[in-house]
Amino acid sequence: MDAVTIRAGKSQAMRDMAALRMRQLALFAGILMSGGLQTIPREPLLVLVLAICFAFTNPLRMFKAEFGAIWILLLATVAVALLGGQSFQVAPMLIRYSNFLAGLALLAMYIDRRPGAIAEDLYIMLKFMAFQAVLTPLFALIVPQLFTTFMYKNTIYTTFLYIFTYHEFIVGATLFKRPDGFFFEPGVFQIYLNIFLFICLFLRRFSYFDVGLATLAVMATQSTTGAAILVMLYCVAYWRFLKTAGRMQKLAVLIVGPILLLPIATYATYNLAEKFYGEFSGSAEAREYDLRTGLNVVMENPLTGIGFDYERYFDVAQEVGYRDLDLSDENMTERSNSNGIVTLLYSIGIPLGLVFLWSALRQRMFRPRLLMAGLVLLSMTSEPLIFTPFILMIVFSGLLLKTRKAPQARAATARPRSALAVRS
Incomplete structure (x- = not known):
């Protein structure tokens, strides 16, 4: 392969990467317009998406x-x-x-993109949001001095770098704070975190790390709707695996699966009870x-x-x-x-x-x-x-x-x- 061909290949790879990042930027701006974000005006985001x-x-x-x-x-x-x-x-x-x-x-x-293109474009930004969700309550617990507060629409928000942000419905009600992400609202945040879990379970090669990260991220929001969706996604994934697994795999999954899913079911049950009968x-x-x-x-x-x-x-x-x-x-x-x-x-x-x-x-x-x-x-x-x-x-x-x-x-x-x- 001659030098010209190599340079042309590198140039094409750079163009493809630039195109990918631009698509992801448009998608991210569309996501910000589709949440509770209030600090960035919608008009510039709209112009960015359209452009x-x-x-x-x-x-x-x-x-x-x-x-x-x-x-x-x-x-x-x-x-x-x-x-x-x-x-x-x-x-x-x-x-x-x-x-x-x-x-x-x-x-x-x-x-006109190939199948799965949007899932691939979403994957990297949603993975960042999953880390954002998991780290926010940890940082708030371990290094609370890093956080500052600001008031928006009669609500006090606490943030570190405007990336790790939370607000409390009832002050001191929970040890682990509910992350808001970029949306000022955990209930909105859970939507995109559950989409990340959906992508990890059904649209990408299975990764224990990604699935575990997505699961912890959804649980961190402490959203009742998010918990219901989490259980739904795992039930469907469990059922689909049983349909395609071999005989010995099915036996193992039937025995081990419920044990592995028990923490998720316990979390969902506890969350539901808190929202209907507890402090929330x-x-x-x-x-x-x-x-x-x-x-x-x-x-x-x-x-x-x-x-x-x-x-x-x-x-x-x-x-x-x-x-x-x-x-x-x-x-x-x-x-x-x-x-x-x-x-x-x-x-x-x-x-x-x-x-x-x-x-x-x-x-x-x-x-x-x-x-x-x-x-x-x-x-x-x-x-x-x-x-x-x-x-x-x-x-x-x-x-x-x-x-x-x-x-x-x-x-x-x-x-x-x-x-x-x-x-x-």
């Missing part, structure tokens, strides 16, 4: 036939939001449609209020919803809100809804909301398809993130249309088939 995605993909790609069902859904969404909101809500509509556009851009960037039972009451009040708001406008304006939600919730709970008047009248599924239904109505949910079940970004859909939708029951770019990318992938090419066009096209168009 990188459109550097990889012609923006006109989003207007091709395979995206047709998505655009029909978005047009129907703006129509019912206007009807349900009873006015043109400029700011809420711009916020939602900027998220829709970012989700579409991310989807367009990955639609107020969290369960607040979630119940959000669910019942949100469903009452849904039934006020079941066909069109009430639009995207939160002020209108507060007005309707004040009239029909669930009152049979020990919550303060301030919590009941000024509390935004934490249930993403209910938020979806009361914003755009039941018919279109069901289309979003059906699309999530058909997602083509990750396999096993239904398991990832279950992870996302279960997470949405405790976090109102369904209208954010990363989640929308997954949801929109379920609406992609399979388009046929003429035989001549297929023969002339050198690109591999879309990773998202592969049948499951």
Whole structure:
């Protein structure tokens, strides 16, 4: 091999690495827009996502036939939001449609990548977040003097380098602090940590270290929803292994598996008991209020919803809100809804909301398809993130249309088939 070929190979490798890092940066910005992060304005993140995605993909790609069902859904969404909101809500509509556009851009960037590309792009950043989750409570316990505090929206956050951050719902209630990650909220953090566990269990060569790290990271958040998803992922992984293992392996797994899973089941049970009957039972009451009040708001406008304006939600919730709970008047009248599924239904109505949910079940970004859909939708029951770019990318992938090419066009096209168009 001559020197020119070697230099060309190195140059191509450098370009490929630069492209990978840029894709990961766009994905990371989309994730930050899809969480509770408040310190970085959303506008620069949106510009970053769009600029990188459109550097990889012609923006006109989003207007091709395979995206047709998505655009029909978005047009129907703006129509019912206007009807349900009873006015043109400029700011809420711009916020939602900027998220829709970012989700579409991310989807367009990955639609022609090979299968598993998005999992590989996510792996390195989510592994960093897993270390972040595990180290935050350890650092807070061992070297608390490294941490400083700051106030944001009447909540005191404690941080070291703005990487290892936590806040306490009840001061001194737990020895190990709940990590917030980059999201200001452990419940959001667990979503991405469970996605990391999903990738480690189902999409990469099995690594005891990675799976153990991901498991500890999810447990560190002390999220009840996160614990439920953790158990779900392990149960499916256990069942899939039993189906493919040899006879002796099955016997070993049947004996050893339950013993290994016992700590996870114990953690989930303890967490559930704490949230419903322990010091953190107020969290369960607040979630119940959000669910019942949100469903009452849904039934006020079941066909069109009430639009995207939160002020209108507060007005309707004040009239029909669930009152049979020990919550303060301030919590009941000024509390935004934490249930993403209910938020979806009361914003755009039941018919279109069901289309979003059906699309999530058909997602083509990750396999096993239904398991990832279950992870996302279960997470949405405790976090109102369904209208954010990363989640929308997954949801929109379920609406992609399979388009046929003429035989001549297929023969002339050198690109591999879309990773998202592969049948499951």
